[in-house]
Amino acid sequence: MTNAQTGTGVALVTGASRGLGAVIARRLAADGWAVAVNYRSGDEAARQVVEDIRAAGGTAESFGSDVTDEAAVAALVAEVGDRLGPLGALILNATGPQPMTAPEELTWRDHLDQLEFFVKSPTLLVRAALPALREHGAGRIVQIGSDVLERALPEMAAYTAAKAAQHSLTVGWARAFGRHGITVNTVAPGWIPVERHADASPESLASYAAEVPLGRMGRPEDIAATVAFLASPAAAFITGERVRVNGGHTLG
Secondary structure, eight states, X not given: OOHHHHTOSEEEETTOSSHHHHHHHHXXXXXXXXXXXXXXXXXXXXXXXXXXXXXXXXXXXXEEOOTTSHHHHHHHHHHXXXXXXXXXXXXXXXXXXXXXXXXXXXXXXXXXXXHIIIIIHHHHHHHHHHHHHHHHSSOEEEEEOOTHHHHOOGGGHHHHHHHHHHHHHHHHHHHHHGGGTOEEEXXXXXXXXXXXXXXXXXXXXXXXXXXXXXXXXXXXHHHHHXXXXXXXXXXXXXXXXXXXXXXXXXXX
């Protein structure tokens, strides 16, 4: 049975040493994917994710790389191919700092800092991975976006603009690569508390959860389950979509 039929193969998850990426990596490995755990810093954390996956019977390797650097991305994809095999899925999760900036203080540099992660990095990775994804016959590209597009938060303008551009890439790629059997989708989480939110107050968490129709904060596992579905054969006829995973927080 081919990888295209089983929906598995090698999946590269960027920014997978912690947060959403680590949980996504573990979930894909549980579903039978051999997972390339990418990290920029925190090699010990990445190794722990790999050890967790192996302890559960899965296959994984860690790969340190700056996914905003063109030469590093090309080397990363080549190394993943050498160590695990050709890519069948690309999960674009890596992110950088997300500062709150008053609109009147916003600079072009602020925009570039966000575009590096959400436009440049995906572009470099897709370009490098495309030959393998075409060969796979049922390649998957899943971008991790955000529901911030609907929330119109003034102090998150640079982040919001970059996330909007990121999904525009998804739509264009979906139309361009469909003839190769490749699907391209965006998963748009709401606020999912992970390590970067360790300082969030109980009051802010409770206030946000009170606005969610399902009455709770999202969990990393909610996002991982959606990514796993979009990477599976069950989602073979879904492409160009932006799937909000936020408990209905931005309904209406």
